[in-house]
Amino acid sequence: MFNFFIIMDEIQGNNIARNFSSEYFNYTINFIISKEFPALTDFPDFSLILCDLDKNIELAKKHNLPVIAFSHKNNRQESLMGTPWLILDTDGLSPFFLNEVYCRHYKKPLTITTTNRCIIRELTTRQLPELLQLQEENKNNPSGCFFPQNCTTYAEAEEFLQNYIKNQYAFYGYGIYGIFNKENETFLGIAGFSPFENVITSDTLNSKEKNFKISENLSEKIPEKKSKNISEHCSEKTSEKYPENDFNEYSAEIGYSVLKKWQQQGIASEILPPLIHFGKEYLGFTKIVTRIEKNNIASIRLAKKNNLKILICQATEQTNS
Template sequence: MLKTIIFDMDGVIIDSEPQHAKAAVRTFKELGADVDIEYCYSFIGSSTKKMAETAIKDFSLDISTDELLEKLNKTKKEMHEKEGYIAVPGVIELIKRLYRDGIQLAIASSSSPKEIETVVKKLGIKKYFEKLVSASQVKHPKPAPDTFLLALEKLGASLEDTVIIEDSENGVKAAKECNVTCIGFSSPDAVKPQNLYKADVLIESFDSIDKTFIENTLLRSHGKPITIASTKRLIIRELAVSDIPQIYTIYSDPQVRKYIDNIDDYLDAEIEKQKAYIQKVYSFYGYGLWGVFGKTSKKLIGRCGFENETIDGKDEIMLSYLLDSEHWGYGYALECCEAALRYAKENLDMNRIVVVIDHDNSRSIKTAEKLGFKYEKDVVFNDKDRKLFSIQL
């Protein structure tokens, strides 16, 4: 259960990286070091102290670490006083929403304690954070986990209930060293794109992020499937690895198999494909092919969901569904598809959805029409002639 969220500050709450880099270049040049801005960007996600220590060695600077830190912080302060602090779009609104939702919030940043304090005061968000933690309070800055571990200790938070939001490669590495779920913020305006592949999910904006999204990311990172919908007779949820043998049994039914493309003949190979699908697709898109379970029996009886496909040269979102043949003719397909379409409209902001159906699959054609899909045209999909139906939500 989601209880705590820890934010990085620079690049996540404030768009400060360009200012900090320019301030560092100016300071180093004043000391006679021929430094370009790319050198300073290489320390994104680490601490100013680490940059100072490294620069002294790299350029044989005749100055102590403390003296250089003082100069760097003075230049940054002058730049902030002149230009102000620029909040990352959407993040303050997100912080306020999470606070209202009762989530414990903290900042764990590579900036100094004084600078963190100044930023939250200037932006009017100090009251939303229970703890403000600086890398200067630990021995090893990011990518070491020390900064986040100190924050967790001060908050009394557990690893299992915490999510970290980071924008740098070093920060993501530090989060995962703690074994904490991490959301990687990849800003389209980032001055130096970061390698965030270790994050559990990547986002490019805070505008559509909420507690539910973050909570779902936490659950997925711990291998717990998300429930999509509960109907009168069915539960629709993300598939887990343990479900794969059951779904393969359904796929192997000759009556079902003739309507499915690209199923491997060997269970081990199919399991590996499905594992990769479960681990990547749900978190990346927020949707995929979900499992359909009997509400009373708890038994997997099929799957239903959405896939991204190119059909007749056009990118489409396609509704896909199938049930084991024992459950045909009882309205289960209509029930699970209605729930999926409702979820798409309310949670996924989908507008146009299509289905592609074999010409002889009269049962699925009838279901599509009951759902409100309208026939558009015949198409060739996966090397077969089929019918294309569409709906506007």
């Protein structure tokens, strides 16, 4: 339970607390409302600060407390530049936002959502062995891997994961997450979002050889000719775009990959709906697409059940070179 210190005019603070409690009546939180910064040497665990004055932001920083600045019409003279967290309207306060502020401040993995059996949470370096196992299981299916194909050693994978954790979640606000068993924290797989690449550049792929195709009708014929990994052919000479009215900067690609020993247990069916809801309601994605190989009928059915735009792709041919 968070101890939420609201340090500002007490009438305004009480209104914020009352509105929050009314909106999220099932969420337990301890409000401490004060006009002046509390004269405490040690703050209780799970403390958060909401304030509207620069001096109180600085005091919160001295105590190493996560602090949210509130800008309103009566404090325009304040810069509020001492914290990365700023709200212009108290409607921006939510349980998830408070948890995000806390986790970012203390560099803890953020829980995205939960289901009956699973927790979807940001990755940590502790998952490196399981991610490498997932990589090995999907060596002929790059879309099921976490690491890029040029990560060929343990050290390269470790460095990539460290940089991903450090930069991806905080900067972009989303990424690929771990799927964990709710009871025992066992790692089950990965799921999450990546930016949708609206443009494929190639000087060799033409309309007959293109190995990606948007399809809402599974009976549509997919080109029979397969290509090697598309990255081998890419250049900047030509480009082909998907319809601009279908995808924009608010589009994202959703994907998931489950370790073999946990497959065929309904994990993907369970985690996909709440993850899509999170992407639309919290991240603001207006279009979500999923990339599925042509012969993966189960995933295609699951995507259609969840009203996802399906990007059918041919399985890539692997070479021994």
